Amino acid sequence: MAPPYSNGYAYKGKGPSALLFQHSGGSFRDRARPVLIAAARLSQRLWHFWQTRGRRMTINMLYQAGWQLRQNLTARRLLSFPHLLVCLWMLILLWGERWVFSSRVADCRWSNWESWPAGANPxxxxxxxxxxxxxxxxxxxxxxxxxxxxxxxxxxxxxxxxxxxxxxxxxxxxxxxxxxxxxxxxxxxxxxxxxxxxxxxxxxxxxxxxxxxxxxxxxxxxxxxxxxxxxxxxxxxxxxxxxxxxxxxxxxxxxxxxxxxxxxxxxxxxxxxxxxxxxxxxxxxxxxxxxxxxxxxxxxxxxxxxxxxxxxxxxxxxxxxxxxxxxxxxxxxxxxxxxxxxxxxxxxxxxVEGLGYNHLVEDLETADVENVPTIAxxxxxxxxxxxxxxxxxxxxxxxxxxxxxxxxxxxAKPPRGQKGPxxxxxxxxxxxxxxxxxxxxxxxxxxxxxxxxxxxxxxxxxxxxxxxxxxxxxxxxxxxxxxxVKSMSMAMGVPTPGFLMYVGFIFVSIVAISIRSFLVPVLNLTPFALEAEQSNGAILPTFKEKVEDEGTYNMRSTSASSGTRYQTNSSSRTRSGSLMNGSAPLPPPKTKQKKQGWGHRTPRIEIFQDDFYGAGKPRLTWKAASQRSRTTVGRVVREIGFSTWRVTWMVVLFWSYLAYKG
Known part of the structure; x- marks a missing residue:
């Protein structure tokens, strides 16, 4: 009877073989334990990463992918110049990978060159x-x-x-x-x-x-x-x-x-x-x-x-x-x-194609073995x-x-007057x-x-x-x-294979993309390269052009500065956020404050009421960091890169489909 902890099929041998079996089992457990511990720790770390940052990263990536997809599905982008090149490439690939075989073999149809008399069965x-x-x-x-x-x-x-x-x-x-x-x-x-x-x-x-x-x-x-x-x-x-x-x-x-x-x-x-x-x-x-x-x-x-x-x-x-x-x-x-x-x-x-033999019983000594019937x-x-x-x-x-x-x-061209080769x-x-x-x-x-x-x-x-x-x-x-007979394979040294046409059109495509990219900033054409998505929820600007103040002012004055360039409005904000007459007093500067190269002055960011509540044209123009003006060369290079990549992966994907179908 098997012990209660046994499945009934345990090895019950005695002697060195039993000890070897037990030792092998223990060694396997010893070797497997570190692997299991490492796998458990890795799972815990992955779960912790998912709970803290992984989930947000995944959501952000999906959001960015959705935004990218929406931009690519607009009518203006679908009908863009790179997609026109992709359509031309598809026609060329269909011709080179499919239609050319059909057209060339069609030229060899029997009816194109045979001439048989009536009733013939070629x-x-x-x-x-x-x-x-x-x-x-x-x-x-x-x-x-x-x-x-x-x-x-x-x-x-x-x-x-x-x-x-x-x-x-x-x-x-x-x-x-x-x-x-x-x-x-x-x-x-x-x-x-x-x-x-x-x-x-x-x-x-x-x-x-x-x-x-x-x-x-x-x-x-x-x-x-x-x-x-x-x-x-x-x-x-x-x-x-x-x-x-x-x-x-x-x-x-x-x-x-x-x-x-x-x-x-x-x-x-x-x-x-x-x-x-x-x-x-x-x-x-x-x-x-x-x-x-x-x-x-x-x-x-x-x-x-x-x-x-x-x-x-x-x-x-x-x-x-x-x-x-x-x-x-x-x-x-x-x-x-x-x-x-x-x-x-x-x-x-x-x-009957085979030979027909007479069924005869003959004596071996009298049988005719010299004249054996043959079909030939x-x-x-x-x-x-x-x-x-x-x-x-x-x-x-x-x-x-x-x-x-x-x-x-x-x-070779024969000499003048020679008719033969x-x-x-x-x-x-x-x-x-x-x-x-x-x-x-x-x-x-x-x-x-x-x-x-x-x-x-x-x-x-x-x-x-x-x-x-x-x-x-x-x-x-x-x-x-x-x-x-000429070889049927394209790899047997034929000097003018059809894929040379592909190489030529690759060159034409690159030249066309380059010319169009140069014309984007010149003629103000719609660029194919997408700008990064802009966030509409920011309250404060992320970039401000640094402008040196030409006026003089007293940092300890409670009134508006007497500088000629910046004039404050008669209203200011209280601690509760409401507007009131007069200017809020500025804190006195510290004489020893020279941190970050400001010397005896502190950094200044002044926000004027007129810039937000409609008193003419704002004095300052705030720009997001992603909206900085690009150089013409940078725009051209970016346009070439985006357009070339779009044409490349779409054409390669279509060719892969044709190759997979055989």
């Missing part, structure tokens, strides 16, 4: 290149909250653009061209070999070396999964809700493919880590694949891993685990294409024109111009070079082998460069046309 396809969502690898060392603000702005930019693509164009299929993440290759995997080879570690830029250890320690699979979720929130979450799931005529359904990796997702060539590639493929799909879209075959190739086969580091280590999957895929890609095309044709005809036709079977997708562009000669749509540098034009071209974890173009042999292995390639689309480039390749590469 399959609309969009390529998105290098979203490269920002992360700690993008701007290492950037402090908080600037780093979080960068992520918010770039994510909203991607989301708004992609939302307009879905809602206005409603593509049947959409393919990403790699570099989904910016630092995906740096986030450590839970399994597999992660350590860089000795020769690879030396290639890392010096600016990244101080951060590489931190990335390996703090960013792993868990962080990569959070980035995958973030990517899906931007691009996957609204795919069905905005564009729908209904398939068009002669189509299986809408398709979104994001399995093509970029060098920021895996690395490049001999530095690709197999564990990183396996993690990427397990969430996004096969990095080497064939899709039949409309009446074309689309072949996606992991050219990052493929490039390891031609690496000069092949002699220093076994790179076959990196490039073998791509080699095997290219070896069988023509067969894979024919098989995919046959399935699509069967779907169009309404046939022979080499002379039907094939669709092929579109090749590669993250890294194919090789071209140095200086090959990219055309007039390249934003970084327009084409200037060749070489290095500024308008993609640089044929490479570095740590990147190479701007594939090797020439790899490019030729890629085009010939895929076969029937009519078009190539690539990414990686972040800017537009269109070239027609040499006959070695079957004179195929390639378009390098």
């Amino acid at each position: 399959h609309h396809l969009i390529f998105v290149a290098d979203p490269q969502i920002t992360d700690p690898h993008s701007y290492p060392g950037r402090p908080w909250p600037l780093s979080e603000l960068t992520v918010l702005i770039t994510d909203n930019y991607l989301r708004r653009g992609f939302t307009q693509l879905q809602s206005q164009l409603i593509p049947d299929s959409l393919f990403f061209l790699g570099d989904l993440f910016d630092g995906g290759r740096e986030w450590k995997t839970g399994k597999g070999d992660w350590a860089d080879p000795e020769w690879a570690a030396a290639r890392r830029p010096k600016s990244e070396r101080p951060h590489a250890k931190e990335w390996n320690e703090h960013y792993g699979d868990k962080y990569w999964l959070s980035e995958y979720e973030r990517f899906g929130d931007i691009f996957f979450s609204d795919w069905a809700s905005l564009g729908g799931t209904k398939a068009g005529n002669w189509q299986r359904g809408r398709k979104l493919v994001a399995s093509l990796p970029g060098n920021h997702d895996l690395g490049y060539g001999d530095q690709v880590k197999v564990s990183v590639r396996e993690r990427f493929a397990s969430f996004f799909g096969d990095v080497n694949r064939v899709d039949v879209i409309g009446n074309h075959s689309i072949v996606s190739v992991d050219t990052l891993s493929l490039s390891a086969s031609s690496s000069v580091q092949a002699e220093r280590g076994d790179l076959r685990p990196i490039h073998t999957p791509a080699d095997v895929f290219l070896k069988d890609v023509k067969f894979t294409k024919r098989k995919a095309v046959e399935k699509e044709l069967r779907f169009w005809r309404g046939d 036709p022979g080499e002379d079977g039907p094939d669709f024109p092929t579109i090749l997708l590669t993250h890294v562009p194919l090789y071209r000669d140095p200086g090959t111009p990219c055309g007039p749509y390249r934003e970084h540098w327009p084409p 200037v060749i070489p034009d290095h500024r308008n071209a993609i640089s044929v070079s490479g570095g740590y974890q990147y190479q701007n173009v594939l090797d020439e042999d790899a490019s030729v082998n890629l085009v010939k292995s895929v076969g029937n390639v009519v078009h190539v689309f690539s990414g990686d460069d972040h800017d537009y480039c269109e070239v027609v390749h040499s006959p070695k590469k079957e004179s195929v046309r390639e378009i390098t």
Whole structure:
């Protein structure tokens, strides 16, 4: 039976363990007692402060806030110049954060540039290149909250653009061209070999070396999964809700493919880590694949891993685990294409896509195992024109111009009489070079082998460069046309981002506020800056201009002074406060009174009846301390400060709302 003071669950052990339990309980109470005493004392002090000064301070603050609110809600203040600037800023922010995306995507509507014969059922396809969502690898060392603000702005930019693509164009299929993440290759995997080879570690830029250890320690699979979720929130979450799931005529359904990796997702060539590639493929799909879209075959190739086969580091280590999957895929890609095309044709005809086998019971010795039925036709079977997708562009000669749509540098102006473009034009071209974890173009042999292995390639689309480039390749590469798609992100080096307009209007706003503030004292305009609230209950003035007395008087006289400047009225006040004739006698001065520099005279404050009971204009003008005249410069500075602050916090608040809504 438990003792009366026990709850029945007390520890009843004996020996050292029981003593340890009791000692631990006592130690906890001893440690908690000072904390409880301090908390009680603090509560008492706060209550005492509230009873003495806190309540009055709170009431005064609420009163001042109410007075400030009443002043701000007047019609003259609501229709003031700073609020006009705020309205203009709201229109600009709505244009830059919302309307510009809608208007730009509207220019790309299919009906604006397509021309199909009657009865055609086009399959609309969009390529998105290098979203490269920002992360700690993008701007290492950037402090908080600037780093979080960068992520918010770039994510909203991607989301708004992609939302307009879905809602206005409603593509049947959409393919990403790699570099989904910016630092995906740096986030450590839970399994597999992660350590860089000795020769690879030396290639890392010096600016990244101080951060590489931190990335390996703090960013792993868990962080990569959070980035995958973030990517899906931007691009996957609204795919069905905005564009729908209904398939068009002669189509299986809408398709979104994001399995093509970029060098920021895996690395490049001999530095690709197999564990990183396996993690990427397990969430996004096969990095080497064939899709039949409309009446074309689309072949996606992991050219990052493929490039390891031609690496000069092949002699220093076994790179076959990196490039073998791509080699095997290219070896069988023509067969894979024919098989995919046959399935699509069967779907169009309404046939069963799979094979139908006869249900036979055969003897193993007599069964025909050589001629196994297959869905894939022979080499002379039907094939669709092929579109090749590669993250890294194919090789071209140095200086090959990219055309007039390249934003970084327009084409060089040709000499007089020359009709074609200037060749070489290095500024308008993609640089044929490479570095740590990147190479701007594939090797020439790899490019030729890629085009010939895929076969029937009519078009190539690539990414990686972040800017537009269109070239027609040499006959070695079957004179195929390639378009390098511009990056969708605003943080990928586009030289004329839209936020420069904001910077320009900030300058215009500051100049406009300054000009208006200078005109306030000149043209006597209504100032925006509020004066402090004036108290109407004061009896005595709080300020008096000091004026030296030019007259002489006798401090001991009971009559009015004979000075020429100050003449008293014939009436004075008695002790009861009533007016009576004669002047009240002044107390005799003390000869030794020299306190505060007055010498043999005492301070004088004379209040005359005429000043209060209407005998003409008062001799003295009393002014409150808050009504002292301000200098022109002070008024201008005050006006600039108040107006700028009002515009700033209202505009920032409105922008924050737009950013929060995404």
